[in-house]
Amino acid sequence: MVLEHLEGARIAAPADFHVHLRDRAMMELVTPTIRKGGVNTVYVMPNLNPPITTVEQALAYRVRLQSLAPDITFLMTLFLHATTTPSTIIAAAAAGIVGIKSYPANVTTQSSAGVTDYTSFFPVFAEMERQGLVLNLHGECPSGGAITVLNAEEKFLPTLHLLHATFPRLRIVLEHCSTAAAVAAVRECGPTVAGTVTPHHLSLVVDDWAADSICFCKPVAKTPRDRDALLRTAVSGSPKFFLGSDSAPHPLVAKTARRVAAGVFTQPYVVPLVLDALGEACERGVVGEEEI
Secondary structure, three states: OOOHHHOOOOOOOOEEEEEOOOOHHHHHHHHHHOHHHOOOEEEEOOOOOOOOOOHHHHHHHHHHHHHHOOOOEEEOEEEOOOOOOHHHHHHHHHHOOOEEEEOEOOOOOOOOOOEOOHHHHHHHHHHHHHHOOEEEEOOOOOOEOOEOOOOHHHHHHHHHHHHHHHOOOOEEEEOOOOOHHHHHHHHHOOOOEEEEEOOHHHOOOHHHHHHOHHHOOOOOOOOHHHHHHHHHHHOOOOOOEEEOOOEOOOOHHHHOOOOOOOOEOOHHHHHHHHHHHHHHHHHHOOOOHHHO
16 A cells, blocks of 8 residues: 555644635635645735735735634735835835735736736845845746747746846745746755645646646646656755645636636645645655655
């Protein structure tokens, strides 16, 4: 039996460093499922409608979330927006906001107010570096010309390297790595750059979302080679990589529509999904049981 040595083991509740908890009725539905997934600390994404761009909005959002799950620690973020200034960063740091999330404009769910030019935010990044805030990157370029969902992440990697070279002390997280190239890019950077890995990218490949819209997310799952690179990374013990589920709920009608919403909802199953993916990887010989 694969992973038999883990039978009956007690696992300390991990932190999930990338969750979408939405707002209003959807928030009320999904927030109580966090603990069911085996985690007790979550890093909350700010892409509501309208996005969370101010300290006041973030703190009010945390109050709403805490009322639904009082035993969970919510780490709050702001949406990198045209209105974000160095003063915003100073206020965020003073209020305990942990990070700033960057979405390239129109790449994923509710990202229309995202970034079109990273250099315009260099003063903001400089203040983040001084204040110790984290820059969380959705690492894809918008589709167009030679860029598609299949190479959007790889095309973004020069931007990651530019930001790290310009702000070497800025803590940067390349979120939901989906390719071997992204893993390699994070490894090439210094100790202030890290990456998150999702449970679904440990199991899905391109054929899954091509056949089933429920599996469609951004970045899309890629090739078996990419998936296996992520699996090996997950058991590597490297401090540069950690769990970020990118659990992203949508109404079922939005996941089965002609224009499919990007996102996979995994919140109640986060830890079991990781273990299932690792068990399957053991069976295929991608990783060894002794590594888990």
